[in-house]
Amino acid sequence: MNWREHGACRAEDPELFFPLGESGLSLRQIEEARAVCRRCPVLPECRAFALRNSEYDGVWGGMTAGERRAVARGRSEDRHR
Ligand code: SF4
Numbered sequence: 001m002n003w004r005e006h007g008a009c010r011a012e013d014p015e016l017f018f019p020l021g022e023s024g025l026s027l028r029q030i031e032e033a034r035a036v037c038r039r040c041p042v043l044p045e046c047r048a049f050a051l052r053n054s055e056y057d058g059v060w061g062g063m064t065a066g067e068r069r070a071v072a073r074g075r076s077e078d079r080h081r
Pocket residue numbers: 004006007008009010017036037038040041042043046047059060061062
């Protein structure tokens with residue numbers, strides 16, 4: 001878990017990464033959070049952690065919760081083929 005110590009988000013307001021939704025006015029906030037993630041040296045570790053642990057909320061590794069759920073659904077469907 002020490003990858004967290006190197007996250008670019010440590011210098012940001014944590015609220016930025018927890019938009020109220022994934023549409024409308026939240027889209028701008030999500031894009032601002034993604035911009036931080038894009039310059040983050042531990043993006044792969046963060047994204048893998050969030051996917052592995054089914055993080056329910058927030059932007060992790062540049063992905064929203066909805067995007068992570070879609071990835072998880074895709075993996076689940078692949079397992080059942
Ligand atoms: S990828 Fe984004 S949410 Fe994850 S540690 Fe980096 S800045 Fe924070």
